[in-house]
Amino acid sequence: xTLTKASPKHEWVLTxxxxxxxxNVLDRDREKAGEKYEYIRLKLLKYFQWRGSDVPDIDADExxxxxxxxxxxxxxxxNLKGYIYGVAKLVxxxxxxxxxxxxxxxxxxxxxxxxxxxxxxxTQYQDCLECCLRQLSNEERxxxxxxxxxxxxxxxNCRKRLAAKLGVSLNTLRVKMHRQRLNLEECVEKCFDRExxxxxxx
Amino acid sequence: MKGTVRLATRPKSETTRIEYLLGLDxxxxxxxxxxxxFEDDDAFQEMLAAExxxxxxxxxxxxxxEERQRFEERFLVxxxxxxxxxxxxxxxxxxxxxxxxxxxPSAKLSGIFKLQGIRWTRAVAxxxxxxxxxxxxxxxxxxxxxxxxxxxxxRDESAELRKETEELKRTADVERTRAADIxxxxxxxxxxxxxxxxxxxxxxxxxxIDQPSHEVNSSSPEIAITSPKTAQLPLSATKMMxxxxxxxxxxxxxxxxxxxxxxxALTRRERSNDAPIAIGVQRDLSxxxxxxxxxxxxxxxxxxxxxxxTSGSTITSVDWIEPLTPNQKTIDTPVIEATNLPPGDxxxxxxxxxxxxxxxxxxxxxxxxxx
Numbered sequence: 001x002t003l004t005k006a007s008p009k010h011e012w013v014l015t016x017x018x019x020x021x022x023x024n025v026l027d028r029d030r031e032k033a034g035e036k037y038e039y040i041r042l043k044l045l046k047y048f049q050w051r052g053s054d055v056p057d058i059d060a061d062e063x064x065x066x067x068x069x070x071x072x073x074x075x076x077x078x079n080l081k082g083y084i085y086g087v088a089k090l091v092x093x094x095x096x097x098x099x100x101x102x103x104x105x106x107x108x109x110x111x112x113x114x115x116x117x118x119x120x121x122x123t124q125y126q127d128c129l130e131c132c133l134r135q136l137s138n139e140e141r142x143x144x145x146x147x148x149x150x151x152x153x154x155x156x157n158c159r160k161r162l163a164a165k166l167g168v169s170l171n172t173l174r175v176k177m178h179r180q181r182l183n184l185e186e187c188v189e190k191c192f193d194r195e196x197x198x199x200x201x202x
Numbered sequence: 203m204k205g206t207v208r209l210a211t212r213p214k215s216e217t218t219r220i221e222y223l224l225g226l227d228x229x230x231x232x233x234x235x236x237x238x239x240f241e242d243d244d245a246f247q248e249m250l251a252a253e254x255x256x257x258x259x260x261x262x263x264x265x266x267x268e269e270r271q272r273f274e275e276r277f278l279v280x281x282x283x284x285x286x287x288x289x290x291x292x293x294x295x296x297x298x299x300x301x302x303x304x305x306x307p308s309a310k311l312s313g314i315f316k317l318q319g320i321r322w323t324r325a326v327a328x329x330x331x332x333x334x335x336x337x338x339x340x341x342x343x344x345x346x347x348x349x350x351x352x353x354x355x356x357r358d359e360s361a362e363l364r365k366e367t368e369e370l371k372r373t374a375d376v377e378r379t380r381a382a383d384i385x386x387x388x389x390x391x392x393x394x395x396x397x398x399x400x401x402x403x404x405x406x407x408x409x410x411i412d413q414p415s416h417e418v419n420s421s422s423p424e425i426a427i428t429s430p431k432t433a434q435l436p437l438s439a440t441k442m443m444x445x446x447x448x449x450x451x452x453x454x455x456x457x458x459x460x461x462x463x464x465x466x467a468l469t470r471r472e473r474s475n476d477a478p479i480a481i482g483v484q485r486d487l488s489x490x491x492x493x494x495x496x497x498x499x500x501x502x503x504x505x506x507x508x509x510x511x512t513s514g515s516t517i518t519s520v521d522w523i524e525p526l527t528p529n530q531k532t533i534d535t536p537v538i539e540a541t542n543l544p545p546g547d548x549x550x551x552x553x554x555x556x557x558x559x560x561x562x563x564x565x566x567x568x569x570x571x572x573x
Contacts, residue, residue: 043246046253047236049283050223052276085240122292129292145297151262175247178254185289 014065018072022064025071025080040064040081044088051092059095063088128191132184140180147177219252224272261290382527393465465534467493468550470565478547478568485573489537494552497565500530502554506561507535512547543571 026040027033044063048056066087070077077083133141143162150158163173221227222235239246259265260273277283466481483490494507506521520536533552547570553561 039243043240046246046249047240049280050249050253050276052225052279054279056280079241081241082237085237088240125288125292126295129289129296133296148258148293149297171244171247174251178247178250181254181293184293185286188289188292189285 012065012069012072014068015072018068022068022071025077037064040084044084047085047088048092048095053092053095054099055095059088059091063091066091124195125188125192128188128195129184131191132187135187136180136184144177144180144184147173148181215248216252219249220256223249223253223256223276224269225276226268226272257286257290258294261287261294378528385525385527463487464490464537465493466490466569467495467532468567468569469495470497471549471568476568478570480570480572482572483540483543487540490540490543491537492535492550492567492569494533494535494550494565494567496531496533498531499528500524500526500533502556502564504555505533505564506553506555508551508553509538509543510549510551512549517548518542545571545573 023030023033023037026036041060041064044060045056048059053059063084067077067080067084070083070087133144136144143166147159147162149155159170159173163170166173168176218227218231218235222232227235235249239249256265256273257277260270260277265273278287463484464487466479468479481490492507503523503526504521505524506519508519509517511517518538520538522536524533535550547568550567550569552564552566554564555561
């Protein structure tokens, strides 16, 4: 299939070729490029979240689209990350402007748990968490719980001890624990959604 | 920054990230943080960790005031933010339960290890203290024994020295006694030969005060030594009668013994009005000496004797060195020229020289010369 280049006169549409070109800029290795793409998207997602965007995922995708388009149009990008950040700032400014044009903040966007199924949710949620924790190995579970057990000074000392025990740096341990927690969160959310859908379905 | 984020003590960079997440930082700081985590993956990981810490802090109720409000405005407006807070709360409870239930054995074990560790530390500390105390006591005991032994040996040496000292004293006493005997014998022999002894050298110190024009002639004691003109024993009856006629309250000094007619014994004057001792001096005697009794045993080495008239005029004086013997109660003066003592009343004053060189009066003797 031959994909035609989008002309500036028409609205640009993300094509496979353009996306491949973008990935090729990230890394010649397709698999590594895919990892880098996910990582950049996560950065953009967090950027928009931390900037207070109400649609961070949309804003992140818009940023990637614009960058991909510029590359597709032949623009030479020497500092891709910095270029992406610059585009993200523009997208955020546009998004903020649109939000200010709407009537105030929607206070209803602050989600609150319904009091009727709060306990049920909590029990179900706890069950899902325990289930997901059991899926970890004993060592993984022990390290994870130990890492997040303490507070304040004891937390810092404990994490130093763990890092020394595992033979890794504190930074490496932090990254590993964060990823493991995110995976655990994802597992719990999926489990909870299944349980909730099942209980609501009943 | 308004308010405080009650999180664990963090470096300034961590606080900057928290401020960024809550939107409390300045625009200029914000862009630098964002550019950093866009370009540096490690910086982005630190931002994720800071976000996680912030969520946990909110779930534990550790945020207050403006921080809590900012967090709710930024993180709870999205379902994803609420989900993360819910997970943080559930995860915290699970971790606590895991500590109490699942990790109880290991906690027990770690507690036991802790307890054993504490006990081990205490045991080591106690053992160290005991070792130190035992070492010190042992050293003190050994030192005490050493000192006792030294004291014992010193005492033995002292007793030994005391014995030797007493032995030496006894030997000294014996020698002194022998020396006294020898001296007595020597004096006797000298008296027998009527030769001037060493004491005669004291005559060279004899001073003639009242007769300065007197010249030393053949009647001088030196010559007298070699050729005495004194009468020899036995005394003639006439001379005896001369002496005996001087009775009636007058003591008559005779020669010390028949073999020493030149020597006259004088007793010390107890009272000023004691009668003088009458001395009959033969006309042919060129010299005489006096044997003086002492109030106590002689203790001086250097003596000085002055002979004065009763009116106080000094006739002559002599000084000499006396070789002392133990318990010596008399002392002999050197020879005195008989011509210095014409018939008349005289007083002899005896002085002894103390250790500081001063002369002190020992006694005075009153006598009367008669021809």
